[in-house]
Amino acid sequence: MRIGELAHRAGVSTRALRYYEEQGLLASERTLSGQRIYAEAAVERVRLIQQLFTAGLPSRTIVQLMPCIETGHASHEAFELMAAERNRITAAMRDLAAARDALDRMIDIANHPTPEHCPALREPAWSPYHAADSTTPIPEQAAAI
Missing domain, CATH: 1.20.5 (Single alpha-helices involved in coiled-coils or other helix-helix interfaces)
Known part of the structure; x- marks a missing residue:
């Protein structure tokens, strides 16, 4: 899905998604024309990132926690x-x-x-x-x- 659709489905701005990518919290593929394409799982990941931000965690801490979240351990x-x-x-x-x-x-x-x-x-x-x-x-x- 493209960045606009992900932003809409996850309830965030496209600017937030670009920031998450810059911080290493979210990954995308690029089309030949340079547009971002996200996997379906990105919706859930963005919602989780939002929950961690709401809990008061800075992005640098979220980056450190992501390997544990991804493995479940x-x-x-x-x-x-x-x-x-x-x-x-x-x-x-x-x-x-x-x-x-x-x-x-x-x-x-x-x-x-x-x-x-x-x-x-x-x-x-x-x-x-x-x-x-x-x-x-x-x-x-x-x-x-």
């Missing part, structure tokens, strides 16, 4: 690889939860400002400038020096 290394990816996702979720919590605090401060968090609410909000208190020359003094 998972190696110890494949399980370690999937566990490492799960740990990576879990850490990213923790980081996102911490960012969300920090944003929630900022939203609460914005909704309920206090002098501690908002300089405009402090008494006085700013201090007047006193030339006698300053050791830094003001522009007129600097020009005269």
Whole structure:
């Protein structure tokens, strides 16, 4: 089947299929005119690739897992690889939860400002400038020096 038909049947874009080929996840034959031709089994393979992407696996990891998937025998290394990816996702979720919590605090401060968090609410909000208190020359003094 041609790339358009595979894309339609597998529910992905033709661009995704080209990407899968570039990453070594999918193979095609070429016609004399250079058009891609895929085997019937490519539909199921593309759906599986989509499931692995949905599970959060990057293409480089999927490439490493494909030999196990193709043979139906998972190696110890494949399980370690999937566990490492799960740990990576879990850490990213923790980081996102911490960012969300920090944003929630900022939203609460914005909704309920206090002098501690908002300089405009402090008494006085700013201090007047006193030339006698300053050791830094003001522009007129600097020009005269």
